[in-house]
Amino acid sequence: xxxxxxxxxxxxxxxxxxxxxxxxxxxxxxxxxxxxxxxxxxxxxxxxxxxxxxxxxxxxxxxxxxxxxxxxxxxxxxxxxxxxxxxxxxxxxxxxxxxxxxxxxxxxxxxxxxxxxxxxxxxxxxxxxxxxxxxxxxxxxxxxxxxxxxxxxxxxxxxxxxxxxxxxxxxxxxxxxxxxxxxxxxxxxxxxxxxxxxxxxxxxxxxxxxxxxxxxx
Numbered sequence: 001x002x003x004x005x006x007x008x009x010x011x012x013x014x015x016x017x018x019x020x021x022x023x024x025x026x027x028x029x030x031x032x033x034x035x036x037x038x039x040x041x042x043x044x045x046x047x048x049x050x051x052x053x054x055x056x057x058x059x060x061x062x063x064x065x066x067x068x069x070x071x072x073x074x075x076x077x078x079x080x081x082x083x084x085x086x087x088x089x090x091x092x093x094x095x096x097x098x099x100x101x102x103x104x105x106x107x108x109x110x111x112x113x114x115x116x117x118x119x120x121x122x123x124x125x126x127x128x129x130x131x132x133x134x135x136x137x138x139x140x141x142x143x144x145x146x147x148x149x150x151x152x153x154x155x156x157x158x159x160x161x162x163x164x165x166x167x168x169x170x171x172x173x174x175x176x177x178x179x180x181x182x183x184x185x186x187x188x189x190x191x192x193x194x195x196x197x198x199x200x201x202x203x204x205x206x207x208x209x210x211x212x213x214x215x216x217x
Contacts, residue, residue, distance in 0.1 A: 134167060148177045159178050
């Protein structure tokens with residue numbers, strides 16, 4: 001080694017320089033420190049190398065690791081693409097269902113609107129109709145026909161109803177009923193007169209009594 005002061009060459013075991021007498025222990029300590037630092041670096045490099053070494057001491061094939069990583073990336077990409085495809089298909093199905101539902105709702109709304117407009121039109125027509133021409137319900141016709149079916153009372157009722165009823169519809173109905181009752185009355189009277197003329201007074205009444213007994217009257 002060289003003396004750091006005068007540069008004289010000395011042996012490694014010398015403690016003082018023979019040229020200038022300077023102590024060489026400082027150079028020895030520095031050299032030891034340098035050697036220790038180098039050993040530590042080598043040891044650190046060895047530990048780093050051991051990370052890539054299997055238990056049997058053989059080197060890992062880095063190409064296999066790259067291939068495995070590439071396969072993993074490919075699989076993940078394929079999975080993502082499949083999920084996107086499924087999501088896209090589900091969204092399309094949902095969109096078609098929404099369109100069908102919207103079409104059905106629009107059709108039903110149009111039908112309801114048409115029925116409502118028809119009902120409003122009929123109601124407006126009824127409101128604009130004069131009172132004497134107001135439509136008559138089925139229940140009113142039912143009770144009118146029941147009263148008209150009563151003998152003699154029906155004829156009298158239909159006669160006066162056809163004259164004094166303000167509603168034109170009921171008045172015309174009662175006129176028709178009165179006409180039919182008059183026709184039936186005339187037919188019944190004609191039959192009775194024919195019987196009296198043909199069978200005589202006593203015989204016709206006997207026939208009528210017998211007919212009444214047969215019918216349960």
